[in-house]
Amino acid sequence: MKSSPFLVPVPFYWCDNCHVPVMGKLCACGGKTRPVSVTPPGDVRPAFDRDRNLVNRLFEEQFGVPLIPDDHIALLNKVPDEDRMEEIILGGAVVCAIRFIPSENRWEVLPRESAAKLTQPTKRVIRVTEEAASYIKDGNSVLMPGVVFVSPEILVGDSVFVMSESGECVAVGRAKMSYADTVGATRGQLVRTRRTQKSVIDPAPSTWEDAIAANKGVLDLYESKSIEFIRDVISKNPGLKPTVSYSGGKDSLVTLLITLKAVGKLPIIFANTGLEFPETIENVHIVQEKYGLELIERSGKEGFWDGFEANGPPAVDFRWCCKACKLEPVKRLIEETWGEALSLIGQRKYESAKRMMSPRVWRNKNVMCQLSAAPIQHWTAMHDWLYLFREQAPYNPLYELGLDRIGCFMCPSSDIACMKDIEAMYPELWAMWEEKLSGWGSRNGKTPEWAAKGLWRVRESAEGDTDNDSNF
Numbered sequence: 001m002k003s004s005p006f007l008v009p010v011p012f013y014w015c016d017n018c019h020v021p022v023m024g025k026l027c028a029c030g031g032k033t034r035p036v037s038v039t040p041p042g043d044v045r046p047a048f049d050r051d052r053n054l055v056n057r058l059f060e061e062q063f064g065v066p067l068i069p070d071d072h073i074a075l076l077n078k079v080p081d082e083d084r085m086e087e088i089i090l091g092g093a094v095v096c097a098i099r100f101i102p103s104e105n106r107w108e109v110l111p112r113e114s115a116a117k118l119t120q121p122t123k124r125v126i127r128v129t130e131e132a133a134s135y136i137k138d139g140n141s142v143l144m145p146g147v148v149f150v151s152p153e154i155l156v157g158d159s160v161f162v163m164s165e166s167g168e169c170v171a172v173g174r175a176k177m178s179y180a181d182t183v184g185a186t187r188g189q190l191v192r193t194r195r196t197q198k199s200v201i202d203p204a205p206s207t208w209e210d211a212i213a214a215n216k217g218v219l220d221l222y223e224s225k226s227i228e229f230i231r232d233v234i235s236k237n238p239g240l241k242p243t244v245s246y247s248g249g250k251d252s253l254v255t256l257l258i259t260l261k262a263v264g265k266l267p268i269i270f271a272n273t274g275l276e277f278p279e280t281i282e283n284v285h286i287v288q289e290k291y292g293l294e295l296i297e298r299s300g301k302e303g304f305w306d307g308f309e310a311n312g313p314p315a316v317d318f319r320w321c322c323k324a325c326k327l328e329p330v331k332r333l334i335e336e337t338w339g340e341a342l343s344l345i346g347q348r349k350y351e352s353a354k355r356m357m358s359p360r361v362w363r364n365k366n367v368m369c370q371l372s373a374a375p376i377q378h379w380t381a382m383h384d385w386l387y388l389f390r391e392q393a394p395y396n397p398l399y400e401l402g403l404d405r406i407g408c409f410m411c412p413s414s415d416i417a418c419m420k421d422i423e424a425m426y427p428e429l430w431a432m433w434e435e436k437l438s439g440w441g442s443r444n445g446k447t448p449e450w451a452a453k454g455l456w457r458v459r460e461s462a463e464g465d466t467d468n469d470s471n472f
């Protein structure tokens with residue numbers, strides 16, 4: 001049997017003294033940390049204001065109260081699901097997950113018992129006697145005998161909190177009966193409880209400054225290892241022009257900052273696909289100016305629209321676009337300018353199964369003139385963010401607007417939840433894309449749903465060199 005590439009342990013811990021995440025077994029305070037159990041790959045990241053507002057709004061709609069206290073830091077962990085699902089981590093425990101249901105165009109909260117240690121739900125609550133509570137804590141369903149209170153808004157299928165009369169949350173689960181069904185009922189299964197991992201929670205306030213201080217040793221170590229790697233790969237390849245591939249994303253920004261410390265200024269290469277968000281273009285220029293760097297930009301716009309006419313829109317399983325808009329322009333640029341180059345790239349192993357298996361130094365078969373190297377291959381997104389906060393780096397503001405990955409605005413690898421956000425934030429850009437999709441669709445026998453419902457994102461029968469995860 002093939003083992004999961006994600007069996008690599010996630011270095012994600014919590015310090016109960018400092019009330020912050022620590023990316024190692026020892027906190028800078030000297031205390032030992034405890035591991036936090038998150039779903040692999042565990043590329044945990046901070047919840048920014050927009051993420052916090054979304055979680056609070058959803059929790060309030062379902063359970064009557066917001067979840068995240070203003071003075072607590074919150075983290076997100078993207079987990080595999082039909083579309084988008086995120087674990088929400090507070091106080092060193094996963095307190096709930098939110099998942100997007102594309103067919104219903106809505107989010108749902110899947111709570112865990114630990115959420116009730118942070119906030120007291122007022123909606124979708126069931127109260128049971130202490131005797132029933134001890135039975136339910138053993139993993140049993142909630143049966144009508146023993147139930148003393150049912151919130152009136154409960155419908156069949158709703159997620160609910162099951163509380164004891166003394167106020168302890170004894171289980172979470174899905175209602176099998178509505179409130180109306182329970183009126184006068186003395187029998188029946190009211191809730192099928194969900195087994196969730198019992199986790200320790202440390203519900204105390206803290207700040208990102210506290211987290212940066214707690215991670216000092218870890219960040220210094222990761223930085224010095226990456227510096228060592230950069231110096232080593234450059235010295236082993238003296239004939240190659242060293243450069244940094246900068247995309248306007250957080251990983252390439254970390255890579256750039258570390259490169260500056262390792263060897264000073266190098267030219268940055270930006271392949272402008274013509275499908276970038278305005279904030280990304282602006283970020284590339286801000287970074288170039290702030291660090292006084294030579295920016296070498298190439299456009300991949302023509303390649304994209306020519307490819308679109310010939311192939312139709314790119315799909316998750318047919319990403320011809322990376323080759324056309326990024327690899328080809330960069331290949332030409334390197335061949336024309338230096339012949340061959342070494343590019344430091346913001347690739348990390350926690351980003352995808354393919355990247356988990358990738359070597360740290362490689363050549364893409366489509367760009368043989370470029371030797372690629374990943375100084376931050378072993379970093380998680382949390383390392384990135386703590387480092388960027390510590391260095392007060394000018395990161396792309398799109399991350400604060402709810403995007404966790406920066407790339408082309410209509411990347412087929414984005415989930416529907418993300419595309420809905422982008423459509424709302426950039427209506428004109430999205431309308432242009434839908435028009436192009438509909439035009440190509442009607443010329444090629446596609447139904448209107450193909451364009452409108454995101455069906456274009458998957459093309460099962462595609463063949464050829466699609467360079468799906470471009471390994472830039």
Ligand SMILES: Nc1ncnc2c1ncn2[C@@H]1O[C@H](COP(=O)(O)OS(=O)(=O)O)[C@@H](OP(=O)(O)O)[C@H]1O
Nearest residue numbers: 245246247249250251252269270271345346470472
């Ligand atoms: N357009 C463009 N121009 C210059 N450099 C780029 C570009 N796209 C990707 N990269 C480099 O590849 C790193 C990983 O990028 P991504 O995972 O976002 O994209 S890709 O799938 O590799 O195309 C990426 O780091 P981050 O984007 O910060 O993750 C860059 O170092």
